[in-house]
Amino acid sequence: MAKTPRILVTNDDGFESPGLHALREALSEVGEVITVAPTLEKSACGHSLTLTRPLRFVELEHNFYKLDDGTPSDCVFLSLKKLFEEAKPDLVVSGINRGANMGEDITYSGTAAAAMEAVLQGIPAIAISQVCRSQCQEIDELGYRLARETAxxxxxxxxxxxxxxxxxxxxxxxxxxxxxxxxxxxxxTHAGRRAYGNDAQVHINPRGQEYYWIGLPRLDWHPHPHPRNEWSDFEAVRENYVSITPIQLDMTSYGEIERLKGWMNDGNRH
Structure with a gap:
């Protein structure tokens, strides 16, 4: 009898996120789904682990936990200790994120970070995000249907x-x-080039102290011709395609190693 595959599901929008529950439902048709998600939203937390305070699993129902108060990377890392001591999961899927994770936004993304943590631990991983037209209001109407089918x-x-x-x-x-x-x-696709601004609102609290609130930037991007004329993630989504991008954790710019050696040697001659 074939062994039922086990799938670890997490996200960065928190354990109550509709996208997380849509993903759990979709993958329950594929294998046994074990969910460990942050208690609070952890958007843009990147690949961070919690090292300065203890963390606690809270069981909400069978195979569904929140990690109080962990990051997506914590969720994957600690799940392997608590829930998968005997055998690693067959797959980790992170999402369905409420909003895009394209271009350099991947480096900010807690959704992508959970997948990073998984592959560092030798587990296949997928990060999946639902792009929004504006402020994500239309996601409730779409109901993550295409995202669920894709996952x-x-x-x-x-x-x-x-x-x-x-x-x-x-x-x-x-x-x-x-x-x-x-x-x-x-x-x-390849990861495109995100166009970044510096949107932050300044306010004064009731005690007269100044504080800043980082805003949600528009999803703008720069055209970036690739040597092999492949589509970027931005172009694919704009044309109503699902974008699937292979991401590697090794960020070394190998093409620049020899040039950098020459630059350093030139400096040593003076």
Whole structure:
């Protein structure tokens, strides 16, 4: 009798997020789903681990825990100690994030960070995010239907055919804000170039003290021709395709190593 695959699910929007529950429901058709999610929203926390205070698992129901008060990386790291001591999960899926994780936003993303932690631990991983047109209001109308279908399809493919990437790499998936019947398919993409501003609002609290609130920037990006003319994640989503990007954790710029050696040697001659 075939062994039922076990899938660890987490996110960075917190344990009450509709996207998390949509993902749990979708993957329950594929295997046994064990969910460990942060108590509070941890958007843009990056690949952070909690080292300065203890953390506590709170069981909400069978196979569903919140980590009080952990990050997505904590959720994966500590789950392996508490829930998967005998055998690692077959797959980690992080999401469904409320909002895009494209371009350099991947470095901020707690959703992507959970997938990073998983592949560091030798577990195949997928990060999945639902792109919004504006402020994410339309997600409630869409109901994560395309995201659920995509997550289910990818998980089945990974579990039946094996993970397609080398070690320390994960799949970063971004879903266009359309109904499944409006989706044009999928594109394998590279991470695009995000256009960043510096949006922050300054306010005065009742005690007269100044404070800042970082705003939500528009999802702008710079065209970035790739040497092999591949689509960027931004281009794919704009054209109503699901974007699937292979992400590697090794950020070394190998093409610049020799140039940097020459630059350092030139400096030593003076």
């Amino acid at each position: 289910r399809t990818l998980a089945k493919k990974v579990l039946s055919e094996g993970f397609p990437l080398p070690e320390r790499q994960f799949l970063n998936v971004n879903i266009p804000p359309v109904e499944p019947e409006e989706c044009r398919g999928w594109q394998i």
